[in-house]
Amino acid sequence: MxxxxxxxxxxxxxxxxxxxPRKSSWGRPPEVVRAVDGVSFEVRRGTALxxxxxxxxxxxxxxxxxxRLAPITGGLVRLGDTELSRLEGExxxxxxxxxxxxxxxxFSSLNPRQRAGDAVRAPLDLMKVGTPAEREARVxxxxxxxxxxxxxxxxxxxxxxxxxxxxxxxxxALATQPELVVCDEPVxxxxxxxxxxxxNLLRQLQRDLGLTYLFISHDMAVVEHxxxxxxxxxxxxxxxxxxxxxxxxxxxxxxSVALMxxxxxxxxxxxxxxxxxxxxxxxxxxxxPPPGCRFAGRCPAAEPACTQEMPPLREVNPGxxxxxxxxxxxxxxxQPVIRFDNA
Amino acid sequence: MMSDEKLLQVSDLRVEFKSRQGxxxxxxxxxxxxxPGETLxxxxxxxxxxxxxALALLRLIPSPPGRIAGGRVALRGRDLLACSExxxxxxxxxxxxxxxQEPMTSLxxxxxxxxxxxxxxxxxxxxxxxxxxxxxxxxxxxxxxxxPEKRVxxxxxxxxxxxxxxxxxxxxxxxxxxxxxxxxxTTALDVTVQAQIFDxxxxxxxxxxxxxxMITHDMGAVAEMADRVMVMYAGRVIEQGTxxxxxxxxxHPYTQGLIECLxxxxxxxxxxxxxxxxxxxxxxxxWELGQGCAFRERCPHAHARCAAEVPPMFAAGGAGGxxxxxxxxxxxxxxxxx
Numbered sequence: 001m002x003x004x005x006x007x008x009x010x011x012x013x014x015x016x017x018x019x020x021p022r023k024s025s026w027g028r029p030p031e032v033v034r035a036v037d038g039v040s041f042e043v044r045r046g047t048a049l050x051x052x053x054x055x056x057x058x059x060x061x062x063x064x065x066x067x068r069l070a071p072i073t074g075g076l077v078r079l080g081d082t083e084l085s086r087l088e089g090e091x092x093x094x095x096x097x098x099x100x101x102x103x104x105x106x107f108s109s110l111n112p113r114q115r116a117g118d119a120v121r122a123p124l125d126l127m128k129v130g131t132p133a134e135r136e137a138r139v140x141x142x143x144x145x146x147x148x149x150x151x152x153x154x155x156x157x158x159x160x161x162x163x164x165x166x167x168x169x170x171x172x173a174l175a176t177q178p179e180l181v182v183c184d185e186p187v188x189x190x191x192x193x194x195x196x197x198x199x200n201l202l203r204q205l206q207r208d209l210g211l212t213y214l215f216i217s218h219d220m221a222v223v224e225h226x227x228x229x230x231x232x233x234x235x236x237x238x239x240x241x242x243x244x245x246x247x248x249x250x251x252x253x254x255x256s257v258a259l260m261x262x263x264x265x266x267x268x269x270x271x272x273x274x275x276x277x278x279x280x281x282x283x284x285x286x287x288x289p290p291p292g293c294r295f296a297g298r299c300p301a302a303e304p305a306c307t308q309e310m311p312p313l314r315e316v317n318p319g320x321x322x323x324x325x326x327x328x329x330x331x332x333x334x335q336p337v338i339r340f341d342n343a
Numbered sequence: 344m345m346s347d348e349k350l351l352q353v354s355d356l357r358v359e360f361k362s363r364q365g366x367x368x369x370x371x372x373x374x375x376x377x378x379p380g381e382t383l384x385x386x387x388x389x390x391x392x393x394x395x396x397a398l399a400l401l402r403l404i405p406s407p408p409g410r411i412a413g414g415r416v417a418l419r420g421r422d423l424l425a426c427s428e429x430x431x432x433x434x435x436x437x438x439x440x441x442x443x444q445e446p447m448t449s450l451x452x453x454x455x456x457x458x459x460x461x462x463x464x465x466x467x468x469x470x471x472x473x474x475x476x477x478x479x480x481x482x483x484x485x486x487x488x489x490x491p492e493k494r495v496x497x498x499x500x501x502x503x504x505x506x507x508x509x510x511x512x513x514x515x516x517x518x519x520x521x522x523x524x525x526x527x528x529t530t531a532l533d534v535t536v537q538a539q540i541f542d543x544x545x546x547x548x549x550x551x552x553x554x555x556x557m558i559t560h561d562m563g564a565v566a567e568m569a570d571r572v573m574v575m576y577a578g579r580v581i582e583q584g585t586x587x588x589x590x591x592x593x594x595h596p597y598t599q600g601l602i603e604c605l606x607x608x609x610x611x612x613x614x615x616x617x618x619x620x621x622x623x624x625x626x627x628x629x630w631e632l633g634q635g636c637a638f639r640e641r642c643p644h645a646h647a648r649c650a651a652e653v654p655p656m657f658a659a660g661g662a663g664g665x666x667x668x669x670x671x672x673x674x675x676x677x678x679x680x681x
Contacts (some may be wrong), residue, residue, distance in 0.1 A: 054533035055504070162389075162624045191388040191626075192560055196604035196619040203618065218533065225606040225616050244611050262534040263561030264385045264541075265608055266590055278542070279535045280502045 008082060010212045011043040011126040011180055012186030018065050034286050035061040037236035048213035050223040053233035063182050063216045097127050101171035104163035104185035110157040116168050119155025122176040163194035170285040184216045199226060220263050224248050232256045235283050235294040242320040244330050252322045252336045255295045277340055301326055301337040350521060350554055351377040355412035358399050367629040369395050371578040379448055384511040384554040384569035388626055392578040397524045401439060402431055438514040444527040446507035448498040456510045457495035463517045482513040486543060505536035516547060525557045541568060562605055565664045566590055574598050577637035584665030592665040594659045596642045
């Protein structure tokens with residue numbers, strides 16, 4: 001899709017594949033789970049790209065593959081000039097300084113027997129950043145940066161609330177001054193009132209430190225609030241990718257439209273529920289995905305041709321990519337196949 | 344529906360938990376009523392007592408350490424708290440049933456879904472195995488599961504998350520209960536599946552006249568499902584009213600904060616969205632409630648009276664019984680009088 005990398009681009013992912021082989025057992029033949037099946041995107045420095053989709057779409061596996069925490073079976077992942085997908089051993093370990101992750105569950109992602117300050121200092125110790133005294137000062141600074149009091153360094157995780165624990169996780173992720181921070185559903189385990197605090201913090205930190213986010217989420221409203229660009233995944237593939245305003249003003253892929261219409265809103269209430277686009281059934285299995293468009297079986301606008309051939313991801317408006325053969329460009333503007341009044 | 348009749352009336356419900364730290368009041372005088380055929384949504388942050396309220400109605404509070412310390416739960420005038428355990432068993436799953444957040448852990452992995460739906464029917468309706476199976480197939484069809492005569496013999500692990508929640512709903516509705524308690528029924532599901540489950544609940548409610556008590560933390564879901572809403576904070580109901588009253592004109596500062604701090608779709612329509620409103624601080628620990636309004640530490644309008652006395656529920660006007668437990672309402676009423 002992109003022949004050369006623009007200097008602004010920090011993360012470039014090309015045709016990424018993560019396939020998990022399953023051995024045969026109990027008479028079942030061996031099979032391959034195509035969790036991520038040919039995903040390409042770029043994230044520019046200082047911006048946030050959201051990868052959205054439902055469970056099983058491969059969004060978290062994509063994030064883990066970028067972090068080299070899931071096996072890459074094909075394609076390239078490049079961070080700046082470094083080809084992450086080719087690094088091994090010590091070289092990979094050192095590169096981890098440049099990319100860090102914040103996980104979804106603030107409870108299971110902290111060691112209950114490690115003090116909060118030690119958890120935040122651990123990456124500095126592992127990477128041998130500065131002298132021990134400098135590390136201690138850096139931990140205090142990080143605590144202040146994420147809105148915790150430096151003296152809370154000496155407490156254990158159970159002495160913090162969920163929102164505070166997520167602040168500790170963010171401080172730990174920021175310890176080595178990473179360029180890329182992968183956020184895997186960082187607010188979905190938090191209460192609504194706390195969610196706003198953490199979202200505001202993430203945005204503040206991005207501005208202050210010039211961070212680049214790869215933001216994994218299923219919450220469209222959160223994504224619209226925080227991210228500059230959106231990629232929608234369905235069954236291991238990106239079906240639409242667009243800048244925020246273009247996407248939320250007019251999503252093009254029928255799945256994106258259905259996904260948006262399914263979100264209940266305070267302003268929409270029952271009127272929205274009554275007019276929403278209903279999807280029947282469940283996504284097909286990633287073991288033997290159907291030929292053709294993977295959404296065709298549930299798509300309200302599918303034609304016979306949709307099931308024949310996999311549509312390519314094509315650019316229909318500047319920066320707006322969609323994997324649907326039915327999206328047409330009329331007078332220079334791409335027209336969605338199905339519409340939903342989002343007001 | 345006969346909307347004026349009181350199906351369920353809960354008054355001054357108190358639940359306490361004992362531990363080495365002392366006794367904590369988890370529910371501190373909860374009052375509400377549920378009318379036939381309506382949907383009442385209970386909203387609040389974790390630990391506010393919303394799930395505890397549901398468990399207390401069915402007398403399922405883990406005891407010890409928990410205990411229903413007082414109050415009344417009247418189902419068509421009969422106090423469930425005064426019933427014997429045998430009488431309660433005839434109510435649970437029959438007149439009041441419940442669906443839980445995580446469908447996988449609430450289904451038994453070693454029984455087929457048909458057995459599990461049939462169990463309720465054999466127990467409460469006295470059906471034999473063959474009749475129970477036939478009715479289970481009927482229920483599966485009603486909740487929109489394709490090929491029900493095949494699915495009835497499958498085990499929970501063979502179904503997707505959305506289908507499992509449909510099985511839970513089929514189980515809960517098999518005996519045509521008067522009340523269905525749904526504790527975050529879609530939190531573990533994807534939004535497109537959530538939309539299917541909400542449609543299903545609305546359709547079944549219309550057909551059977553079941554009253555739904557739905558616990559949720561999602562204000563969008565409230566707007567879509569509720570007829571009436573009650574907002575809980577630290578073991579008390581702090582605001583209640585019709586869905587329009589509470590969501591469009593909230594009177595309690597906590598409810599106002601909850602609605603303002605939500606990121607909503609359409610925030611980027613006029614360019615970069617501004618920062619979200621925040622409710623500062625965290626929910627107080629149940630061990631540190633003390634005197635006064637539990638929200639005062641986080642409240643932008645807190646004053647001396649809030650620290651001295653817990654505010655009772657004040658009427659906020661309007662036809663839907665809108666009220667909020669906040670001293671501001673009393674003071675506004677006094678000013679209007681003067």
